[in-house]
Amino acid sequence: MEKKNTVIIGAGLVGSLLSIYLSKRGYKVKIYERRGDMRKQDMVAGRSINLALSDRGIKALEEVGLMDEIRKICIPMHGRFMHNADGSTAYQPYGKEGQFINSVSRGELNCRLMDLAEENGVQIKFNEKCNSIDWKENKIDFEKTDSPQSEKVKANLVFGSDGAYSAARLTHQLQHDRFQYSQYFIDFGYKELNIPAGENGSFMLEKNALHIWPRGNYMMIALPNIDGSFTCTLFFPFEGETSFASLDTKEKVTTFFENTFTDAVPLMPTLTEDFFNNPTSSLVTVKCFPWIREDKFALIGDAAHAMVPFFGQGMNCGFEDCRVLNSLIDKHDDNWSAILNEYQSLRKPDGDAICDLALNNFVEMRDKVADPKFLLQKKIEAAFSKKYPDKWIPAYAQVTFSPHIRYSEALVSGQKQEAIMQQIMALPDIENKWQDEAIEKMILNQLH
Amino acid sequence: MEKKNTVIIGAGLVGSLLSIYLSKRGYKVKIYERRGDMRKQDMVAGRSINLALSDRGIKALEEVGLMDEIRKICIPMHGRFMHNADGSTAYQPYGKEGQFINSVSRGELNCRLMDLAEENGVQIKFNEKCNSIDWKENKIDFEKTDSPQSEKVKANLVFGSDGAYSAARLTHQLQHDRFQYSQYFIDFGYKELNIPAGENGSFMLEKNALHIWPRGNYMMIALPNIDGSFTCTLFFPFEGETSFASLDTKEKVTTFFENTFTDAVPLMPTLTEDFFNNPTSSLVTVKCFPWIREDKFALIGDAAHAMVPFFGQGMNCGFEDCRVLNSLIDKHDDNWSAILNEYQSLRKPDGDAICDLALNNFVEMRDKVADPKFLLQKKIEAAFSKKYPDKWIPAYAQVTFSPHIRYSEALVSGQKQEAIMQQIMALPDIENKWQDEAIEKMILNQLH
Numbered sequence: 001m002e003k004k005n006t007v008i009i010g011a012g013l014v015g016s017l018l019s020i021y022l023s024k025r026g027y028k029v030k031i032y033e034r035r036g037d038m039r040k041q042d043m044v045a046g047r048s049i050n051l052a053l054s055d056r057g058i059k060a061l062e063e064v065g066l067m068d069e070i071r072k073i074c075i076p077m078h079g080r081f082m083h084n085a086d087g088s089t090a091y092q093p094y095g096k097e098g099q100f101i102n103s104v105s106r107g108e109l110n111c112r113l114m115d116l117a118e119e120n121g122v123q124i125k126f127n128e129k130c131n132s133i134d135w136k137e138n139k140i141d142f143e144k145t146d147s148p149q150s151e152k153v154k155a156n157l158v159f160g161s162d163g164a165y166s167a168a169r170l171t172h173q174l175q176h177d178r179f180q181y182s183q184y185f186i187d188f189g190y191k192e193l194n195i196p197a198g199e200n201g202s203f204m205l206e207k208n209a210l211h212i213w214p215r216g217n218y219m220m221i222a223l224p225n226i227d228g229s230f231t232c233t234l235f236f237p238f239e240g241e242t243s244f245a246s247l248d249t250k251e252k253v254t255t256f257f258e259n260t261f262t263d264a265v266p267l268m269p270t271l272t273e274d275f276f277n278n279p280t281s282s283l284v285t286v287k288c289f290p291w292i293r294e295d296k297f298a299l300i301g302d303a304a305h306a307m308v309p310f311f312g313q314g315m316n317c318g319f320e321d322c323r324v325l326n327s328l329i330d331k332h333d334d335n336w337s338a339i340l341n342e343y344q345s346l347r348k349p350d351g352d353a354i355c356d357l358a359l360n361n362f363v364e365m366r367d368k369v370a371d372p373k374f375l376l377q378k379k380i381e382a383a384f385s386k387k388y389p390d391k392w393i394p395a396y397a398q399v400t401f402s403p404h405i406r407y408s409e410a411l412v413s414g415q416k417q418e419a420i421m422q423q424i425m426a427l428p429d430i431e432n433k434w435q436d437e438a439i440e441k442m443i444l445n446q447l448h
Numbered sequence: 449m450e451k452k453n454t455v456i457i458g459a460g461l462v463g464s465l466l467s468i469y470l471s472k473r474g475y476k477v478k479i480y481e482r483r484g485d486m487r488k489q490d491m492v493a494g495r496s497i498n499l500a501l502s503d504r505g506i507k508a509l510e511e512v513g514l515m516d517e518i519r520k521i522c523i524p525m526h527g528r529f530m531h532n533a534d535g536s537t538a539y540q541p542y543g544k545e546g547q548f549i550n551s552v553s554r555g556e557l558n559c560r561l562m563d564l565a566e567e568n569g570v571q572i573k574f575n576e577k578c579n580s581i582d583w584k585e586n587k588i589d590f591e592k593t594d595s596p597q598s599e600k601v602k603a604n605l606v607f608g609s610d611g612a613y614s615a616a617r618l619t620h621q622l623q624h625d626r627f628q629y630s631q632y633f634i635d636f637g638y639k640e641l642n643i644p645a646g647e648n649g650s651f652m653l654e655k656n657a658l659h660i661w662p663r664g665n666y667m668m669i670a671l672p673n674i675d676g677s678f679t680c681t682l683f684f685p686f687e688g689e690t691s692f693a694s695l696d697t698k699e700k701v702t703t704f705f706e707n708t709f710t711d712a713v714p715l716m717p718t719l720t721e722d723f724f725n726n727p728t729s730s731l732v733t734v735k736c737f738p739w740i741r742e743d744k745f746a747l748i749g750d751a752a753h754a755m756v757p758f759f760g761q762g763m764n765c766g767f768e769d770c771r772v773l774n775s776l777i778d779k780h781d782d783n784w785s786a787i788l789n790e791y792q793s794l795r796k797p798d799g800d801a802i803c804d805l806a807l808n809n810f811v812e813m814r815d816k817v818a819d820p821k822f823l824l825q826k827k828i829e830a831a832f833s834k835k836y837p838d839k840w841i842p843a844y845a846q847v848t849f850s851p852h853i854r855y856s857e858a859l860v861s862g863q864k865q866e867a868i869m870q871q872i873m874a875l876p877d878i879e880n881k882w883q884d885e886a887i888e889k890m891i892l893n894q895l896h
Contacts, residue, residue: 174618178686178730182630238626282626 003027004336007140007155009130010034010162013106014301014318016113018161020064021326023120031117032128032142032153034162039111050223050231051109052077052210052312053102056403060319063326066116070109074102075224081209082369083263091209092375095397096386101210101312103223130162133172138296157336160299161318164284164306169299173288180289186308186362188218189244189280190235195267197228204267205230212365213261218242219366220261232268235283235366244280283308285355292344295336300325305351310361311399313354320403321347353411357399377421380434384443391447392417420446451475452784455588455603457578458482458610461554462749462766464561466609468512469774471568479565480576480590480601482610487559498671498679499557500525500658500760501550504851508767511774514564518557522550523672529657530817531711539657540823543845544834549658549760551671578610581620586744605784608747609766612732612754617747621736628737634756634810636666637692637728638683643715645676652715653678660813661709666690667814668709680716683731683814692728731756733803740792743784748773753799758809759847761802768851769795801859805847825869828882832891839895840865868894
């Protein structure tokens with residue numbers, strides 16, 4: 001079939017990767033990006049949760065031959081390092097020995113992907129704002145943001161990879177009858193803060209971990225950067241007694257942090273400046289349907305399924321979208337009606353599932369990880385899983401380290417595991433007898 | 449406080465009624481309506497479910513002195529008249545003796561409301577499409593649909609009463625960060641069909657009832673018109689074996705109707721013409737938040753809370769919005785910051801509740817009303833309610849005949865009643881012993 005003339009809206013991580021997949025197949029691809037070329041600009045501070053690149057994302061990057069280069073800017077994180085309110089710390093490995101996720105800078109990764117896209121012949125046009133899409137003609141109206149021009153672009157195949165607030169989705173899909181759509185904001189926002197490197201680029205906290213300060217209703221996290229610094233993110237209520245709204249002076253911020261994140265404060269010399277200079281951003285879950293129109297339009301990545309960041313899967317899921325789509329191009333021999341149909345029917349349930357898993361994980365990260373009983377539960381699961389690796393892969397590991405398991409399968413099997421573990425954890429004196437053979441047998445019985 | 453200069457977007461039922469409330473208070477009100485003046489046009493056939501005006505709507509119309517006139521174009525419907533698949537019929541009263549809902553033409557009602565609005569000094573401008581709203585300036589950009597003009601209108605107070613697909617909501621509210629929004633379409637559409645009057649305007653079915661042909665997964669209903677005709681509405685799956693998509697020839701439609709709605713077909717001489725000439729429309733539930741912005745903008749009616757039509761409450765709820773808002777103007781003495789805040793906090797939970805009740809009622813109407821056991825349950829509830837009117841008002845009656853009970857209260861108490869009745873209906877031989885004193889005692893005990 002025909003190699004369609006393709007336009008991608010959005011040169012973010014997913015749009016750039018998608019363009020590489022398509023151009024490697026001989027498709028003529030143009031990307032239109034609303035922002036300027038970030039490779040020519042200073043990075044915008046204060047708006048980037050560090051990304052946690054894990055196996056699904058890695059698999060997709062490996063397929064386009066980019067992973068060896070990206071690995072150089074990754075810092076492995078082998079587990080969660082908890083900083084409890086009472087000053088104690090705890091550590092929970094993410095998976096088995098040798099399994100880890102990777103802290104990587106969104107900006108760096110995006111720049112490398114754009115470079116590779118251009119090396120493969122993709123043309124990226126910047127400062128191009130998608131104003132509207134004429135659905136019948138597949139004609140897109142782009143307005144230059146740096147000059148008073150606009151351009152109507154016609155394409156045979158259009159992808160909307162323009163993120164959680166996708167213009168492709170809002171201007172195009174919302175025009176259609178029976179478009180299922182929901183955008184749901186949690187009552188929490190986030191703000192980026194900073195722990196600079198120590199002398200000679202040394203790391204002031206354990207380097208190879210994701211740090212969490214779980215505080216019940218809210219939390220701070222910190223991810224390592226290759227320059228020795230950590231990017232901290234405070235996830236915090238917008239309103240209420242303890243909230244972004246209530247911390248409205250430098251004194252209040254300082255007092256609050258000293259009481260709440262005591263061990264972190266000495267490492268944060270620019271705390272109050274960062275707090276008031278950096279924006280407070282919101283956190284949204286977007287679900288919609290359909291993602292596609294006939295053989296000529298598809299949403300991909302956050303534009304199709306924006307999620308909160310608490311499972312570290314937003315980028316990984318978007319990259320997996322690209323990888324699955326690519327495999328379907330093979331399977332259906334460039335027949336885009338068949339490709340897009342199967343893409344949607346495979347990925348829609350997986351997108352929904354990881355959106356739900358991500359929302360659930362917020363409670364786990366901000367609250368449960370501070371509970372010794374929860375950590376014991378995870379220890380029991382890990383021990384059982386080690387002994388019976390075919391019978392029990394913990395839900396976190398299914399999502400993070402098992403790209404052959406679909407998100408929708410991980411959601412269901414995670415719910416089943418949780419039901420079993422609730423019974424185990426309710427046993428009297430479980431703290432002391434969790435290694436008994438009887439417990440193992442109970443779990444085994446429940447699995448049948 | 450100041451009588452604000454007010455613009456209402458949409459001259460539908462709710463916008464027109466709202467303008468009357470406000471103009472009676474001395475507010476200067478202009479309405480901008482996208483369509484032409486329906487009073488000067490032939491009615492558009494095929495797109496209007498007859499409305500069921502009930503006590504909440506009546507109460508609001510009485511307050512502006514319009515109900516005596518509207519009553520003349522109403523036909524009381526005292527209950528549901530079921531036409532079962534096996535040819536049998538059944539009847540279920542809606543409430544107690546003397547309680548009924550009213551079949552009324554949307555077009556007629558809307559015309560009278562617009563007349564009354566103009567009599568009260570409201571200016572209605574037609575063919576004015578709301579293109580965008582400048583939120584900071586409260587300036588609205590209206591484009592004439594019948595000439596190449598546009599106008600920027602500034603107002604101190606703006607209401608969006610422009611229905612389920614509200615431009616005020618989509619162009620204005622969706623611009624804001626943290627706007628909670630969902631639009632959910634059911635997999636069913638509807639199509640208007642017709643049963644004409646008999647000789648001398650006689651009614652060919654029982655006049656004072658809402659007729660239902662419940663068929664499990666789908667249904668047809670018919671409501672009486674004052675000219676002796678009935679407006680039928682088929683609620684039917686879009687896709688699937690038995691669906692709008694599959695009934696694609698006149699022969700298929702005829703065969704299907706003859707097998708499925710056997711007693712109705714002889715009364716529908718224009719069945720196949722109507723089926724293929726009238727549009728198939730979709731059914732959406734819209735929930736959003738916030739409904740208001742400061743002291744200057746509010747959504748009202750379907751624009752704030754669109755619901756499926758299965759509880760007959762869309763208009764009644766919108767009219768109640770107006771009545772509640774009006775009472776708050778008294779309470780807060782034209783202080784619009786306080787008025788809109790309380791309007792939102794009172795009406796948002798009620799809007800959500802009636803949206804949910806309406807979705808649930810689809811299953812009841814298309815499926816359960818054909819089940820003798822369900823009808824028995826309703827009979828038991830009615831009998832108990834008659835004996836203990838203070839202890840048990842059936843959920844349907846709470847919504848339909850009890851405007852002093854909030855929708856959100858009706859939802860909760862309906863769920864409690866349903867749980868009790870599930871236990872009662874599970875008793876062996878309930879068909880024969882439902883009038884036993886023991887049953888009555890069981891219900892009484894559960895109510896404490």
